[in-house]
Amino acid sequence: MTNFDQIIERRGTHSSKWDNIKKLSGITADDAIPMWVADMDFAAPPGVTGALQESLDRGVHGYYADNGSWAEAACNWMEKRHQAKFKPEWVSPTPGIVSGLGLILQAVSEPDDEVVLFPPAYHAFRKIILANKRKISDAELVESNRRYVMDFDSLAKLLTPKTKVVFFCNPHNPGGNAWSPDEIRELADFCISHNLILVSDEIHCDLIYPHAKHIPTLSAAPEVADRLITCVAATKTFNLAGAHVGACITSNADLKRRLDERIGASGLGSYNAFGMLATEAAWQTGEGWLEELLSYLDSNRHFFDQSIETAVPGAKSMLLDATYLAWVDFAGTGLSPEVVANRVKDHARIFASPGQQFGPGGSNRLRFNFATPRPILVDAMQRLSDAFSDLR
Numbered sequence: 001m002t003n004f005d006q007i008i009e010r011r012g013t014h015s016s017k018w019d020n021i022k023k024l025s026g027i028t029a030d031d032a033i034p035m036w037v038a039d040m041d042f043a044a045p046p047g048v049t050g051a052l053q054e055s056l057d058r059g060v061h062g063y064y065a066d067n068g069s070w071a072e073a074a075c076n077w078m079e080k081r082h083q084a085k086f087k088p089e090w091v092s093p094t095p096g097i098v099s100g101l102g103l104i105l106q107a108v109s110e111p112d113d114e115v116v117l118f119p120p121a122y123h124a125f126r127k128i129i130l131a132n133k134r135k136i137s138d139a140e141l142v143e144s145n146r147r148y149v150m151d152f153d154s155l156a157k158l159l160t161p162k163t164k165v166v167f168f169c170n171p172h173n174p175g176g177n178a179w180s181p182d183e184i185r186e187l188a189d190f191c192i193s194h195n196l197i198l199v200s201d202e203i204h205c206d207l208i209y210p211h212a213k214h215i216p217t218l219s220a221a222p223e224v225a226d227r228l229i230t231c232v233a234a235t236k237t238f239n240l241a242g243a244h245v246g247a248c249i250t251s252n253a254d255l256k257r258r259l260d261e262r263i264g265a266s267g268l269g270s271y272n273a274f275g276m277l278a279t280e281a282a283w284q285t286g287e288g289w290l291e292e293l294l295s296y297l298d299s300n301r302h303f304f305d306q307s308i309e310t311a312v313p314g315a316k317s318m319l320l321d322a323t324y325l326a327w328v329d330f331a332g333t334g335l336s337p338e339v340v341a342n343r344v345k346d347h348a349r350i351f352a353s354p355g356q357q358f359g360p361g362g363s364n365r366l367r368f369n370f371a372t373p374r375p376i377l378v379d380a381m382q383r384l385s386d387a388f389s390d391l392r
């Protein structure tokens with residue numbers, strides 16, 4: 001049994017989550033708690049550490065030979081966990097999903113073309129679109145019963161001849177939706193009728209709670225396969241974000257060729273050996289560890305949702321189907337977003353992700369990562385309770 005309660009000191013270890021707090025949040029207190037980036041405070045599954053240890057013991061760290069086992073491990077995992085029918089020959093490894101998204105944009109669109117997002121949406125989507133000199137078309141999600149839904153009427157009105165690509169996050173970050181087959185099919189039909197490339201970022205697909213199920217976009221809507229690129233990775237699931245490797249998958253050979261050309265043109269066709277070894281071992285050996293993790297995260301999720309409403313009267317957390325990222329709406333507190341942000345930052349000494357980063361629909365919110373040992377989470381909730389004690 002993995003002891004997820006164990007606190008592993010990460011300060012001073014080149015951990016972005018812990019060592020970038022002062023630089024990125026402005027919190028100067030040494031006891032600050034990072035609840036921002038999607039990175040867990042848990043050790044990787046033993047099979048991953050074992051595979052890396054074997055490599056370290058050998059001590060020779062030359063170029064990596066891709067014999068196809070990595071793509072096979074990715075497809076086997078997606079089939080076993082999600083009944084997805086991906087084939088290894090459809091897979092292109094990239095140095096992470098965000099870099100994959102940039103390469104996809106270069107492969108299927110031109111500067112000044114428009115990319116649809118469903119905000120509030122993962123902030124790196126916005127950054128990579130703008131960094132590639134494409135434009136963002138925001139189709140803001142609508143909240144209904146603490147869950148987001150897509151608004152296809154507004155989406156249709158946004159389209160111009162320059163709209164080429166849709167970035168779909170399934171499950172959604174930060175809303176935590178596992179989209180239903182009907183919702184996915186409606187989006188797929190929309191992409192087909194408007195000649196759009198659909199990119200389905202499924203990096204959070206394994207971090208799913210017992211009441212929900214992840215439906216891969218390809219499974220819900222096989223008819224969109226020709227214009228679909230699915231992105232998956234082992235890095236969120238098994239806490240290997242520093243391994244920086246992901247998979248972009250499409251059954252459309254021409255689309256894959258265009259993507260592979262961009263990968264080649266950027267010199268990215270040779271892969272980081274440590275990342276490949278770690279993530280392949282994770283897919284091959286990590287399932288038992290993942291089951292334990294999911295049960296731990298589920299109890300942290302319940303604890304967070306209950307505590308936040310008591311600690312901060314008026315605050316409401318989105319009902320998460322997936323992810324360990326609580327998306328909290330502070331509008332009901334009656335405090336301005338600035339006051340809320342300052343109390344969380346200065347009084348509670350907690351670095352949460354500011355809602356504005358996620359685009360339209362984010363301004364009254366903060367995103368809290370609760371994938372941390374329970375004692376740290378308990379401390380965080382107590383600090384929030386103290387910071388908002390005047391509201392009770």
Ligand SMILES: Cc1ncc(COP(=O)(O)O)c(C=O)c1O
Pocket residue numbers: 038095096097098099122169173201203204233235241244245246
């Ligand atoms: C939806 C989504 N896509 C991609 C990423 C990052 O992927 P990578 O580190 O492989 O670039 C994240 C990280 O939080 C994410 O939430």
